[in-house]
Amino acid sequence: MTAQSEERYSLLPFNQLDGWQEDNHAEAFSAFLETCGDLKDPEWKAICALAKSRPMDQSSAQTFFEMFFRPVLIEDGEPMLFTGYFEPELSGSRARTGRFRFPIYSLPRDNSVRRLSRRQLEETGALNGRGLEICWVDDSVELFFLQIQGSGRVRLTDGSVLRVGYAGANGHEYRSIGQELIRRGIYNRHQVSAGVIANWVRRNPVDGAELLRHNGSFVYFRELRHVPSHKGPLGAMNRSVTTMRTVAVDRRYTPLGAPVWIEKEGGDPLRRLMVAQDTGSAIKGAQRADIFYGSGDLAGRAAGQVRDRGRMVVLLPITLAFQKVPEGDI
Secondary structure: OOOHHHOEEEEOOHHHOOOHHHOOHHHHHHHHHHHHOOOOOHHHHHHHHHHHOOOOOHHHHHHHHHHHEEEEEEEOOOOOEEEEEEEOEEEEEOOOOOOOOEEEEEOOOOHHHHOOOHHHHHHHOOOOOOOOEEEEEOOHHHHHHHHHHOEEEEEEOOOOEEEEEEEEEOOOOOOOHHHHHHHOOOOOHHHOOHHHHHHHHHHOHHHHHHHHHOOOOOEEEEEOOOOOOOOOOEOOOOOEOOOOOEEEOOOOOOOOOOEEEEEEOOOOOEEEEEEEEEOOOOOOOOOEEEEEEEEOHHHHHHHHOOEEOEEEEEEEEHHHHHHHOOHHHO
16 A cells, blocks of 8 residues: 555644643744745745734744644654754865865766766766866765765865755665664664764775665755855755754655644654755655754764654644545544
């Protein structure tokens, strides 16, 4: 049975959202404003116009969400899984040197080259000599994780910071190298994190390089020249994402720009309203979300620890919510 045939929509009252009253709705409202102007559906456009018409404090922001939205639980038969992502910061150079020798590539025009797997690109050198290098960094493992995150900052040798964002991919399926380490019996599930993976690859350079090739997906980047330094990286809506208020989702189930209530369990439980402003190649399913933890190493360590159960509830405009829920389920 396909995930599509198992979809179920349930309308919930706000008082069934655990922790709803305690959240800072004004912060969520600010994140919502970042992208609501890009929504094209008439229902969304009307709500956004109202949102932009006057400033909102904590009380009025909560009232706004409760007045114009209804919580909808979307399920596809799979359990909820929360993970985390972040904007990494790497060290790099505009010119290749002995230290900085791992290139960040822009998108090739040649489709036959663009679609090669990670292994094929590395073993054939198909990207060499095409002038596609944006800059060079000093760590191949950090570069690999930059591709997984899809955006990042590169601190150059002159002290300036270069920001890069997702420009495209080769179309190969994302395959988790953490899951591969578990399958090989090297680590147990509870031991695996981004830091653990990185350390294992560095300790085992030959086997580590081969492990990275297990993920055939390869990401190309573009230089972001107009994103203010105090703003987050650009998400799938081509707008800056917000630390701990942006979540990446599967857009087949959750519309981009929609408020999303998350109830994450685990060692650092979260109850807060976020906004679906990003996507990811590994984010598949109605109950699947990736939380943006911010920029830098601390954010990276926090994001790398997240692999938790819970629940995600989408806030839809009232008319759209009632269209999704069969009459007998209301």
